[in-house]
């Protein structure tokens with residue numbers, strides 16, 4: 001009996017199925033429901049009592065050998081199949097084309113503006129979209145009864161008279177001035193919100209870039225020179241006009257127009273027949289604002305400005321409807337794939 005089992009184990013060890021079918025034959029023969037090992041267990045009744053235990057273990061060994069061998073053979077066959085696939089790899093095949101996306105026109109315009117001011121030594125500062133009343137209004141010298149504080153113009157957070165969506169990027173001025181002393185030279189790009197009816201020319205959300213320069217002896221002439229340089233770089237002309245204006249946080253205040261001319265219909269329309277395009281609001285930082293933020297107005301002075309991005313992007317790319325910026329229609333965005 002023992003010799004029979006021994007022969008079987010040798011047979012199993014020597015087996016070498018080459019294909020899947022042959023492996024399946026192996027499985028049926030040694031591990032299937034009618035396998036050849038099973039009857040050997042039955043033979044135990046013909047084995048002398050004192051050898052029964054040893055015989056049982058030996059047959060078990062045959063069964064384990066078959067199981068191990070099967071696992072090994074299966075693995076070897078699968079590996080071989082993998083190698084066969086590898087032979088099909090064609091390294092000369094062209095790769096999948098990588099489709100490039102495009103930058104949003106607001107981002108490109110913003111990047112241009114930021115890089116112009118960076119060349120003049122301004123660094124980028126940021127503040128939160130959800131602001132508190134103090135940074136957005138109080139610190140910026142905007143009186144309690146100012147119409148901008150009205151619910152009609154400002155989005156307040158639900159059940160709050162304190163937290164709001166910032167209506168301009170000017171609160172970043174307060175955030176910077178309360179956390180550092182002059183010299184300060186920053187620009188702050190960001191999204192702002194106003195409770196306005198959405199149309200082709202106005203939106204409830206848009207983007208601004210704020211600028212702030214505070215140091216000893218900063219003058220109105222410094223501001224004008226800075227803005228002239230900006231106009232030259234952005235619009236290709238230093239021809240600007242400062243019109244007297246009013247903002248609670250600057251004194252004196254002005255609005256700046258850039259000369260775009262009227263030599264084509266587009267510029268005529270954009271400038272409403274004047275040749276001038278309004279770009280930004282600016283002025284000397286009101287001493288009260290410096291004081292509110294812990295900066296000595298006797299020692300320091302500064303200028304600030306704030307400009308909308310959308311209008312500049314509209315002029316730059318000849319876009320006539322502000323809503324297009326926020327719809328993310330791929331057919332619109334794809335047109336800017338060549339713009340960096």
Ligand code: PHE
Nearest residue numbers: 168170247281282304305306
């Ligand atoms: N915050 C003003 C606005 O939103 C712009 C501005 C900024 C004006 C800084 C003067 C100084 O219209």
